[in-house]
Amino acid sequence: MNQHILFLFCFVSLFSSLSAQSTVAKDYIIAGNQNYQQKDFPKAELNYRQALKEDQNSIKANFNLGNALFEQKKYNEARAHFDKVIQNQSSSSAEKHMAFHNIGKTFFDEKNYEQAVANYKQALIQNPNDDETRYNYALARKLLEEQQENQNEDQNNQDQEDQNDQNEDQNQDSQDQNQSDQDGNEENQDQQGQNPQNDDGQQEGGQNGNKEGQGQQPQQNTISKGSDGKGNSSPQSSNLEYQENLLEALRQQEQETLKRIISQKAEKVRVNTDKDW
Missing domain, CATH: 1.25.40.10 (Tetratricopeptide repeat domain)
Incomplete structure (x- = not known):
């Protein structure tokens, strides 16, 4: 040139x-x-x-x-x-x-x-x-x-890069939305997996009866004040009465045994003190 x-x-x-x-x-x-x-x-x-x-x-x-x-x-x-x-x-x-x-x-x-x-x-x-x-x-x-041809080519390449970047941004936004929806579904499933409540708002017992329920506990059957004493007793009350009866029977048996021993000794003494004339 x-x-x-x-x-x-x-x-x-x-x-x-x-x-x-x-x-x-x-x-x-x-x-x-x-x-x-x-x-x-x-x-x-x-x-x-x-x-x-x-x-x-x-x-x-x-x-x-x-x-x-x-x-x-x-x-x-x-x-x-x-x-x-x-x-x-x-x-x-x-x-x-x-x-x-x-x-x-x-x-x-x-x-x-x-x-x-x-x-x-x-x-x-x-x-x-x-x-x-x-x-x-x-x-x-x-x-x-x-x-000018190079500038047009560069412009086309730049436009294509801009379009690709835009598509990538849209894809990323879509993936983020899908992930957000998935996280929301998992959260809902976790909430649904918890113990359901009964009609009174009380939580029912644990799954398969292995866990104690979180609701109100049942009351024991006790004799209410002013009753005639004929109500249904609780298992604890029955057990205490049984023990008292057993102790009373043992005391009576022990007294009978003691009386018999005393009687036998007295009889022996009486026999031995008799004179052999």
């Missing part, structure tokens, strides 16, 4: 006579051209600016200053000075052609192919026969088309 900017100082015959410029401005321009050829672009810039101080409308000083700025990649400043050449009513079609061409090159290097094409096109309007401008114009158009 062989692209170049066009140099105004190489076409001295295209400009107004240097006699119209001050001698000081001319000297600065010549010094700047020498610096430019030596690739000392900052010093060339300084000399061209000094020339513009002497003659601010100098077409050659503005053009060459734009070139020196371009070489330092100061594209915005370079375009400003090329534009001054274009806006100068004294500029010829050839001078405007070179200014448009160089503006196109600044945009080209920034990969702003749309603006590069627009300025190369304006350059060709001023000079349709310039081969270098036609080449740059065709190349910029090709790169612009590729850039």
Whole structure:
């Protein structure tokens, strides 16, 4: 890719006579051209600016200053000075052609192919026969088309990624909802698995009768106060009565046994005390 900017100082015959410029401005321009050829672009810039101080409308000083700025990649400043050449009513079609061409090159290097094409096109309007401008114009158009295709592809890819992200978010929301519903069902099942309540709000006994119920306990059958004593006695009362009867029977048996022993001893004593005459 062989692209170049066009140099105004190489076409001295295209400009107004240097006699119209001050001698000081001319000297600065010549010094700047020498610096430019030596690739000392900052010093060339300084000399061209000094020339513009002497003659601010100098077409050659503005053009060459734009070139020196371009070489330092100061594209915005370079375009400003090329534009001054274009806006100068004294500029010829050839001078405007070179200014448009160089503006196109600044945009080209920034990969702003749309603006590069627009300025190369304006350059060709001023000079349709310039081969270098036609080449740059065709190349910029090709790169612009590729850039637009890539941008469309990137946009489509981005749209697809956004759609995928949206679908993933929706799927995640659906999974979260399903999990929430499942947790709710499990909680309901746990609640249903607990002991049911009877009609009176009392909980019934444990499952299969293995656990004691949590409701009211049944009352024992006791004889109520003021009754005739004929009510149904409780198992505890019956057991106590049985024990008392048993003890009474033992006491009676013990008394009978004691009486019999005392009687037997008395009989023996009586027999032994009898005299054997």
